[in-house]
Amino acid sequence: MPVSSDLSFEQVVRENQAMVFRTLYRLTGSREHIEDLAQEVFLRLYKALPNFRGESLVTTYIYRIAVNVAQNEWKRRKRSDRPLVSISEETSAWEDRLEHPERNAEQQMEEREFRLKVEEQLQELSAVERSILVLYHQEERSYEQIATALNMPIGTIRTHLHRGRKKLRERLQASEGRALCPMSR
Amino acid sequence: MSDESINLSVDDAVLEMERVLDERIVREIERQPDLATSIPADFAARVAAQIPSKRPVAVVETTHYGRTAMWASLAALLVAFVVAAVRGAGHSPIGAAIEMTLYMQFLAIAVWLGVRRWRAS
Known part of the structure; x- marks a missing residue:
């Protein structure tokens, strides 16, 4: 990846901006300040490039920076006591992409509500669990890439991934009032 | 049931x-x-x-690991020659073959170092 000129770096930004925006969106749970956060990611990347020795892909490096920026934003919002998830935020992006227009309105409403709950519960997970879930499922990174991005052993990544999914399932079940009461033997 | x-x-x-x-x-x-x-x-x-117009210059320290390794090899070969001469290793066919190999290696490294020096000048 040539970054010997400003024009080349602009190209790097253009090629990776969508990935950075959607990762930040999922990690922070809202579109608030997302443009500023994305700018910060790329400026940090530019400053770090002289030290980049090519041990991993540049995208893995970008993910690492994006996760750090998202975590800082998360901490800032917690300190300012602001709601961590903008549930009432417009979801036109979701609504506009109706994959199955033939489904009735009730089904679509139910799916939308489920989607919002997943988003809400995703933000309730720890920063590490949320990052790993997003990088693995949304960004389709491998365990090795996630381990490099987060500087963690692969076994730890697997554990957090499993725990994160389990917590999400349990909390969604609890929020929907589904009690699992296996009969005693 | x-x-x-x-x-x-x-x-x-x-x-x-x-x-x-x-x-x-x-x-x-x-x-x-x-x-x-x-x-x-x-x-x-x-x-x-927003990128500053002057990119910070990355200082790269030049290493000479290869050249150092070659000089070390030359020294090791010289020691091997001395040992071979003292033990009279050249008197047997195998000893002569080993000596010849060491000579060729010494020659190759010496030529390599010489060419590098000539190019650098």
């Missing part, structure tokens, strides 16, 4: 529910948000415009 088979059916149903819910959750996380409208058209240009 016995109690045990009823319990197994309930457990299976619970596991199936959990599996279905897991799949649904994963599908939602895998769904990539559509943020096309959130990314300004000139975002990349604006970021590039």
Whole structure:
């Protein structure tokens, strides 16, 4: 990846901006300040490039920076006591992409509500669990890439991934009032 | 239906529910948000415009590991020659072959170092 000129770096930004925006969106749970956060990611990347020795892909490096920026934003919002998830935020992006227009309105409403709950519960997970879930499922990174991005052993990544999914399932079940009461033997 | 088979059916149903819910959750996380409208058209240009005009120069320290290794090899070969001469290794066919190999290696390294020096000058 040539970054010997400003024009080349602009190209790097253009090629990776969508990935950075959607990762930040999922990690922070809202579109608030997302443009500023994305700018910060790329400026940090530019400053770090002289030290980049090519041990991993540049995208893995970008993910690492994006996760750090998202975590800082998360901490800032917690300190300012602001709601961590903008549930009432417009979801036109979701609504506009109706994959199955033939489904009735009730089904679509139910799916939308489920989607919002997943988003809400995703933000309730720890920063590490949320990052790993997003990088693995949304960004389709491998365990090795996630381990490099987060500087963690692969076994730890697997554990957090499993725990994160389990917590999400349990909390969604609890929020929907589904009690699992296996009969005693 | 016995109690045990009823319990197994309930457990299976619970596991199936959990599996279905897991799949649904994963599908939602895998769904990539559509943020096309959130990314300004000139975002990349604006970021590039914030880059300082003078890029910080990365100081790269030159190492000479290869050259050092070659000099060390030369020294080791000289020691090997001395040892071979003292022990009279050249008197046997195998010893003569080993000596010849050491000479060729010494010659090759010496030529390599010489060429490098000539190019550097």
